[in-house]
Amino acid sequence: MAVRILFFAGVRDLMGQAELRAELPRDVADVGAFRAWLVREYPQLESRLPQVRIAVNESFANDTEALGANDVVALIPPVSGG
Numbered sequence: 001m002a003v004r005i006l007f008f009a010g011v012r013d014l015m016g017q018a019e020l021r022a023e024l025p026r027d028v029a030d031v032g033a034f035r036a037w038l039v040r041e042y043p044q045l046e047s048r049l050p051q052v053r054i055a056v057n058e059s060f061a062n063d064t065e066a067l068g069a070n071d072v073v074a075l076i077p078p079v080s081g082g
Helices: 009-015 031-041
Strands: 002-007 019-023 053-056 072-076
Touching: 002 009, 009 072, 031 053, 031 072
Parallel strands: 002 072
Antiparallel strands: 002 019, 053 072
């Protein structure tokens, strides 16, 4: 299943890009499995992922949220400022 992955702020810096298209394996059917896949494919994200919120199609998602073909998955780290 193909998805579009968007990276924001510090996650974008770690990845060196703002987005990518990825073909997910069949066993990556929900956000929790997606997190595990990210760590396998991009180990540099492992230490950041516990703090990152994931949104699917512009809505924050929990780990049991299903993923579908052509979904847009965004990794949004905590932000601060004022």
